[in-house]
Amino acid sequence: MNSPADFSSQVAEQAVHWWMEIQQGPLTPRQQIAWQQWLDAHGEHRRAWEHIQRVNQRLRGVSSPLAHAALNAPKSAGRRQALKLLLILGAGSAVTWGMREHNPLTPLLADYRSPIGQRRKVSLGDGSQVQLNTASAVDVRVEGQQRLIRLLEGEMLLTAAQAFQVQTTQGLLKTQGGRLNVRQFSDHTHVAVFEGSAELTPDGGSPRMLQTAQQLSFGARGIDTPLPLDANSGAWADGMLVAAHMRLGDFLDELGRYRRGQLNCAANVADLLISGTYPLDDSERILDLLEISLPVKVRRFTRYWVTVEAKV
Numbered sequence: 001m002n003s004p005a006d007f008s009s010q011v012a013e014q015a016v017h018w019w020m021e022i023q024q025g026p027l028t029p030r031q032q033i034a035w036q037q038w039l040d041a042h043g044e045h046r047r048a049w050e051h052i053q054r055v056n057q058r059l060r061g062v063s064s065p066l067a068h069a070a071l072n073a074p075k076s077a078g079r080r081q082a083l084k085l086l087l088i089l090g091a092g093s094a095v096t097w098g099m100r101e102h103n104p105l106t107p108l109l110a111d112y113r114s115p116i117g118q119r120r121k122v123s124l125g126d127g128s129q130v131q132l133n134t135a136s137a138v139d140v141r142v143e144g145q146q147r148l149i150r151l152l153e154g155e156m157l158l159t160a161a162q163a164f165q166v167q168t169t170q171g172l173l174k175t176q177g178g179r180l181n182v183r184q185f186s187d188h189t190h191v192a193v194f195e196g197s198a199e200l201t202p203d204g205g206s207p208r209m210l211q212t213a214q215q216l217s218f219g220a221r222g223i224d225t226p227l228p229l230d231a232n233s234g235a236w237a238d239g240m241l242v243a244a245h246m247r248l249g250d251f252l253d254e255l256g257r258y259r260r261g262q263l264n265c266a267a268n269v270a271d272l273l274i275s276g277t278y279p280l281d282d283s284e285r286i287l288d289l290l291e292i293s294l295p296v297k298v299r300r301f302t303r304y305w306v307t308v309e310a311k312v
Contacts, residue, residue, distance in 0.1 A: 008153075008186075010135055013116065014038065014261060015048040017304050034301035038262050110137035110152050117258045117283075119236070127161035133183075133236050134258045134280075155183040157237045160196075170219040171202040178212075181234045188219030192233045241278045241286075248272040248294065252308060259283050261304025269296050269310050 018035055021027065027035060039045055114120040114132040121131045122140070124147075130138060136154025141147075149158065150167045158164060159179050166173040166182055168189040173182065178196015182189065191198060192215035201207045202218045210216060214226040215233060232242040232254075241258075243251050249270030256263035258280050272294055278286045287298045290308060297311045 008044070010116065010257075011042075011044050011048045012052075014045070014304065015052050017260060018049070019052050021302065021304070031302050031305075034305035038305060041262070041264075111139045113137045114154070116260050117281075119239070128164065129159045131157040131159075131237055133157075151182055151184050151189075153184060155181065155236070157181045157234060171200060171205070174199040174201075181215075181237075185217075185219075188217045188221070190217045191215060192229055194229070194234060235277075236280060239280050241280050243274050243276055243278070245273045245275055248274055248290075248296070248308070255280075255283055255286060259306075261302070261306070264305075264307040266307065266309035269294070269308060272296070 018038065021031065022035075039049055112120065112122050112130075112132060114134060114136045116135045119131060119133055120136075121129060122138075123129055124140065124142065128147075130140070130149060132138065133155035136156060137152040138156060139150040139152065141149075145163075147160075147162070147164045148167060149156070149164060156166075157179065158166065158175075158181075160175055160177050163174070163176050166175075166180075168182065168184050170187075170189045173180070173191060175196055175198045178198070179194040180196070180198050181192040181194070183191075191200060191210060193210050193212055195212060197212065198210045199207050200210055200216075200218055200223065202220075202223060205218075205223065208218075208223050210226055213229050215229055216224045216226045218224065231244040232246075235242045241251075241254060247270060249265045251274050252263050252265045255278075274290075274294065276293075278289070287306065287308070290296055291298055291311070295311045296308050299307045299309060301307070
């Protein structure tokens with residue numbers, strides 16, 4: 001059986017949404033095509049879909065409050081949340097509800113989480129604060145002199161009034177105070193320092209200092225050379241997406257983080273360049289603006305499957 005680590009929580013949510021669409025009635029021909037495209041787009045999608053099918057099958061033989069909520073409330077938010085929980089935790093742990101310990105690194109069970117498309121501020125005491133970007137999760141441990149944040153998923157902006165450590169999948173960051181943005185990717189961590197400095201130590205590597213107004217990525221391949229902050233660094237904290245001659249494909253990848261479902265870019269328009277400042281709280285408006293500023297057409301197969309393609 002695949003483990004929860006075989007697919008991200010965002011893909012898990014996409015699978016849940018498609019499953020809910022199918023349960024509410026037969027898909028239209030256009031929806032059927034969109035679902036098949038989603039399924040075939042990545043092996044991660046297929047693993048999540050197969051997993052939710054297994055979960056659904058096993059739940060029918062389980063007596064628990066969670067299983068009851070998942071199966072007996074067809075259109076409720078409770079069912080959606082129960083299914084999401086089962087999908088991310090894994091069928092094995094779900095059907096043995098309460099009989100085995102959960103994985104402490106599972107983002108769904110984190111101390112603090114933010115849903116897709118939303119941001120969240122958390123006070124850490126002593127004037128320190130962490131702000132979570134879309135679909136992000138952290139565990140926080142403040143015990144005596146130890147102040148540790150584990151970034152389990154997504155992106156965070158830490159405003160530290162005193163010493164803090166930040167653990168990511170790829171290594172450890174230490175700061176004596178300041179403001180830094182940390183984003184967790186599947187194979188690397190990206191760090192941007194706005195105030196103060198940070199010491200980065202990749203797993204198995206040597207420490208490196210990152211100073212104010214610098215950013216870099218580090219991971220299994222090593223530590224990149226520090227670069228100056230760019231126009232979009234930390235702009236999400238103010239609810240903005242800033243593009244400065246950004247490829248449309250990259251722009252839509254970023255915008256897709258703030259929307260449920262799949263936002264695709266056709267290959268023949270992916271290299272178009274876009275500039276501007278866009279409010280993240282209204283992604284539909286941003287898509288409408290693309291049709292005005294670029295020679296593209298936004299096709300909405302369903303609310304969860306949108307493709308930007310060349311205008312004909």
